[in-house]
Structures are given as C-alpha cells and as structure tokens.
Amino acid sequence: MLLFTILILLVFSTFADPDKFRFDVSFQCKYPPSYHYKVQFVEWDWWLFNSDDVITQEKRGVAPSGTFNFTMSGFLNGDELTSEGYDVRMKLSHNCTQNHEDVDSYMTIKPLCKIGEGLCYFRISKDISDAKGDIRVYGNLVDYNYNVL
Secondary structure, three states: OHHHHHHHHHHHHHHOOOEEEEEEEEEEEEEEEEEEEEEEEEEOOOOOOOOOEEOOOOEEEEEEEEEEEEEEEEEEOOOOOOOOOEOEEEEEEEOOOOOOOOEEEEEEEEOOEOOOOOEEEEEEEEEOOOOOEEEEEEOEEEOOOOOEO
16 A cells, blocks of 8 residues: 555656746855856755755856856756755855855755745845855745745
8 A cells, every 4th residue: 555655646746747946146256357156056855865956957157256147947846755845055166265266165045945836936146255165045035926925
C-alpha cells in the first residue's frame, strides 16, 4: 500500500505544471571601475543526500560600479513532500571588493515562495561590496499584478 501511495504521488507530481521563477536583481558595488560576477539561483534541499535544485542557468558578466540591474528566470516542478515552500538561494561569485579579489557568497533569499502558485517573482536589491560567505537577503515577493506580497 505504501508503494502504491508513493507511485501515485510521483505520477501527480510529474504531470503538475511547473512553477515559474523571475528574479529582478539590483546589485550595488562601490569599487570602481567595474567588477565581474557569476550568479545562479537554486532551491536548497535539506535532505542529507539531495543536492540543490537548479532554478536558473548560470549568468556571468562584467558590470560597472554603482547600480547594475538584470533579470533571470527559470522554473521548478515541486519540492520535497514535507516542504513549506521554495527555499531560494543565490550563489554568487564576484570581485566587488576593495582589492578586487574573487569571493564567493551563498545568499538565502527570504521569504519562502509557496509551491504550486504558478509564479515566484522576487525583486532583490543588494550591496555586494565586500559581500562574502553566508548571507540572508530579504527580497520582495511580487504577485502577478506586481503587488508586493
């Protein structure tokens, strides 16, 4: 009976429409003249032997100091059965540091986005000057009508 229940859950999760993700990101960097970056959004999985789920492709580029805006999009098709929502993380490598050294950052994006809503749309603004390590970032979760939730 347990095997049958698991199979039914797998079938329904396989045919469910994926949730779309959109990230409108604004980075600020105070070190001229420019910096390079590599960014990707993933969904963190707490299961011990389960790796992060990739939401977006990796984006690389060079940005001028000051404010730099970009948009990324992707999708996921559900999460673990016990999940309270999508736990989004931003993996960022950059050299927006005083001596332009390469640093890595793993940013927890809050709040959680509900699973099955169809769209997880975040607006994120972050000063990445010297940002490295584990960081918590509060983004604005926006609905289909562009209202902040």
